[in-house]
Amino acid sequence: MITGNGIVIKLGATIILLFLIVLLPVGFVIDRIFSGFYVNEVRSKIEQTSSHYAQMFSNMTTPSILPMIDMMSGFSQFNLFIVDAHGQIIVNSGVTNIKKGEFVPAEDLAALAKGEMIERVTIESTTEGRYLISGSPILKDQGFYGGVYVLASLEGIDLSLQKVRAMLLLAGFGTFFLALAFTYIISKKLSSPLIQMERAARRIAKGNLDTRVQITSNDEIGSLAQAINDLAFDLKRYRDTQREFFANISHELRTPITYLEGYSKVLREKLYESPDEEEKYLEIIHEETGRLSRMIGDLFDLAKMDEGKISLHLEWIDLTEVLEGAIAKTSIRAKEKGLEVQFNISGECVLVHCDGNRLTQVFINILDNAIRYSEAGSVFIELSYEQEETKIAIMDTGMGIPEAELPYIFDRFYRVEKSRSRQYGGTGLGLAIVKNLVELQGGNIHVTSNVGKGTCFLISFPRLDIGNIKGEE
Numbered sequence: 001m002i003t004g005n006g007i008v009i010k011l012g013a014t015i016i017l018l019f020l021i022v023l024l025p026v027g028f029v030i031d032r033i034f035s036g037f038y039v040n041e042v043r044s045k046i047e048q049t050s051s052h053y054a055q056m057f058s059n060m061t062t063p064s065i066l067p068m069i070d071m072m073s074g075f076s077q078f079n080l081f082i083v084d085a086h087g088q089i090i091v092n093s094g095v096t097n098i099k100k101g102e103f104v105p106a107e108d109l110a111a112l113a114k115g116e117m118i119e120r121v122t123i124e125s126t127t128e129g130r131y132l133i134s135g136s137p138i139l140k141d142q143g144f145y146g147g148v149y150v151l152a153s154l155e156g157i158d159l160s161l162q163k164v165r166a167m168l169l170l171a172g173f174g175t176f177f178l179a180l181a182f183t184y185i186i187s188k189k190l191s192s193p194l195i196q197m198e199r200a201a202r203r204i205a206k207g208n209l210d211t212r213v214q215i216t217s218n219d220e221i222g223s224l225a226q227a228i229n230d231l232a233f234d235l236k237r238y239r240d241t242q243r244e245f246f247a248n249i250s251h252e253l254r255t256p257i258t259y260l261e262g263y264s265k266v267l268r269e270k271l272y273e274s275p276d277e278e279e280k281y282l283e284i285i286h287e288e289t290g291r292l293s294r295m296i297g298d299l300f301d302l303a304k305m306d307e308g309k310i311s312l313h314l315e316w317i318d319l320t321e322v323l324e325g326a327i328a329k330t331s332i333r334a335k336e337k338g339l340e341v342q343f344n345i346s347g348e349c350v351l352v353h354c355d356g357n358r359l360t361q362v363f364i365n366i367l368d369n370a371i372r373y374s375e376a377g378s379v380f381i382e383l384s385y386e387q388e389e390t391k392i393a394i395m396d397t398g399m400g401i402p403e404a405e406l407p408y409i410f411d412r413f414y415r416v417e418k419s420r421s422r423q424y425g426g427t428g429l430g431l432a433i434v435k436n437l438v439e440l441q442g443g444n445i446h447v448t449s450n451v452g453k454g455t456c457f458l459i460s461f462p463r464l465d466i467g468n469i470k471g472e473e
Helices: 004-059 065-074 106-113 154-207 218-270 277-308 319-336 356-372 403-408 418-422 430-440 466-472
Strands: 079-084 089-093 117-123 130-140 141-154 315-316 340-346 352-354 378-385 389-397 444-450 454-462
Touching: 004 079, 004 130, 004 141, 004 154, 106 117, 106 130, 106 141, 154 218, 218 277, 218 315, 218 418, 277 430, 315 319, 315 356, 315 418, 319 340, 319 356, 319 389, 352 356, 352 378, 356 378, 356 389, 403 444
Parallel strands: 340 378
Antiparallel strands: 079 089, 079 141, 117 130, 130 141, 315 352, 378 389, 389 454, 444 454
């Protein structure tokens, strides 16, 4: 069972996880951007400073320049020291961990002598800790005179970055909790229709087929809600028609059984007055027996169709003969009601690959319906052989079928206008059997109708080549 908390937690956890997957890399990238920005700013400044002092030495080589440089560095935010051509420190302005007279590494001196700048980050166990170094060579007239080293402590950068990281972290937490609240609202909104549909499905499963789901959107969730509503509607219609079927079949079975029981008792106890009366009672028993046999046959055919076990004996047949046989078997009832049956053929005769007996059953069922629901006029049958298919149209002048009922007339148990079902009889299985038999033989059946004017059933079978059929067999 779907619970509100369960689905909200699952949706919320999924959204939050996706949010964190996006947020953490973004935070890392922003931190790297700020770190790179600050370091690049300091690097650019100390490079400019070291290059500036080196240029001053290149232009002024008198000894008085050294005290001047030392004094100028005191006003600068950077510390510096100067080495001569041998790598010995000759000026030290504020660098606490080195002394005058010391020598810089040989690799530094070699790089300066080549005119290259030196740049590195050094970690020292001093109060200044980590600092960035930039060294520029002192060159004049193609000669090497030494180098100027400028040092910038990274402590200030680290403090700035810590503040930035603290702000990012605070913003991240704020965004996270905002996203958490937003996720909860979204999860509730997304889960609410699903929970509603789950509850509706359970009510439908318990038999409350009037349950409907409120459709609030046109997306997939709305489509699912509509599908549940359609399912409930179809189940209700099926249940109602099934109940109607059981009521009808009980009535239809009870009638012939009552006749059989009553008239057999009359014959057994010889309560008739003349041989003619006896013959009449025997005829009634015969007719009711046939009626009962047809109903049982319909039920048996439907059961076999459901199991996929109905047998067909396909052969090449002439539909003209099949239709003439079906007309002959229903002509008596048509004459009793004063209906004229007309049969017309157009086109060159072509054999169809079908089961003749089953097609006779199909045509008799349709003709019986046409005669049953027609009080006057005629029943018209037209057989037409066309280039790609063979068509059979059976039209009557009966009461017709309402347009709203047409989509359901081939459903089993369905009866058009329940109020007239007792008057005309029938089980509601005939047309369902007709549709199954036609489609099992590769055909199609379609119906059109106008209330008060009549109904037309159109059956079509594709034209097949005899040689191809034999080859497949």
